[in-house]
Amino acid sequence: MDAFDTTKTRKTIKLKKKKSPFSIRWIIQLAMVVIIIGGASLRNLMPGGSFLATLFPELQGFCPFGAVRSITTVFADFSSLANSSHSNLWVLLGVVLITVLFGAVFCSTLCPLGTIQEWIGKLGWRIFRKRYNPPVPEKLDRILSSIRYIILLGIPLAVIGLIAFDIDLINPSYALTHLWTTAVPVSALLVLALILLISLRYERPWCRWFCPYGVIIGTISRFSFWKIRRNEELCIHCGRCDRDCHAHLIVSKTPEITDCHCITCQKCVNTCPVPGALTYSLKGKPPLSRFWLLVLPLIVLVVFLLPLGLARIAGLYQPAGASSIAVVANGQPFTAQDISPMLSLEALAGKMGIGTAQLYARLGLPENYDSATLLIDIEEDPDFSHITLGFIREMVVAQTSL
């Protein structure tokens, strides 16, 4: 404030209605909806190993219930076993990282359920205009907000088996990503439909009242480096920030936003008419420039994917269908994992690029042997009990390494 006369600024500032600066947040939101919901739909609808489905990473930790469940599993059983084909824990690490750095940006930028609520909310705004997202009576708000704490407490109890309740019965995120399958309980679909319906009238109801993951993210975001900060000397207490906050937080009376309902959407920052009065910044540092604010959602995405990418490079995470042991059969890429016990003899010959007769000769099977027989079933035949999956794998590896 040294070279800045506050009184002058207050007098000379023109309180024009501010146009929101361009942000690529919506592009990232759209991309995440396509990756998560599109990818899940492809995996559910297409046969296993489909090339199209493999283009979409399986980011399991996006499910709020699943994330809380993963956290509980860690605390319940530290010595439980590695399953490097699961990404949820790397996703969780990414979420923790971006939250510590940037606040609850996961909710505002990456969560597909949040994005869909936001889009429906835009439709709701067109319908209700100024009557959209009215404040909820304080008592009701408190009761509704407590639901997410009950869910947060319920998931660990269900994981450790203290309560017998299938949490996916009420999981809207699960319903959203598995919409095309028959596995989704009707109750979860109803919860999803209800949430989306309420989104027409109230902004992000799931995030505000029900999301257990939001509680964890909100708590971590209290310690975040970047925060929405208010400069008391510049603030003119016009209340625009309060009116624009989806969660009806009283931004105009707080030096920095630490409320766990804040999702760092920055609507309040964008709507503030006084430059520098409300900023998204590091403590004691100048606010981010327009360029950095513009690319921030992209930075968030990169930082979020960093743990998953590093785990992939280090071999700690193997996406579905991938294998680190690669051999070559007749010039064709072929992995040891491809020799699945559920492969038929015909399929194995096809993968190896040889005829079934040639494969039979190598395995010592008669020419008239049924080529539809699964590899795991060959040993069931008393005459060929020595042709186990291990035997077949050894033969294939020996042949391909010649």
Next chain:
Amino acid sequence: MKRIIMIGVFLLIAMAAAWTCELTYTITNPLGKTTSVAPGKPIYLEPNASYSLAISFYEDHRNCPVAPSATLFLLDGARWNPARDTQPLLLSAPITWKETNSRLNETVATFTTREPGTYTLEILRECPTKAGYSAQLIFVVLPPQP
């Protein structure tokens, strides 16, 4: 400094989470001592002794329609089968799963060790729409103590 420690703690917690999964294994020795078994880490067993391997299978999202009973157990590449009396870890009875609750299935495989050596038990779940599950438990049967 406080923040750096906080970040470190959060990162450690999240990193630790990378070593979890839905199938957990515990082994009980003839004296009744129970130890957790981690895939890829050798478990040392006494020869000619009876052990119980308890497996609990938690269905995370029920993405895989394959029943727990279709889980494959391959000992050194061959089905782990009580009928195969030549197997180095002799299974005493077929593996049958019990549904403890709607998501949790459990089983106990009782087996007897024989010759000293290193044996791999591969646990596989082949799902039509998913990558399924695969883990390898390594059992090392020690030579008899003089």
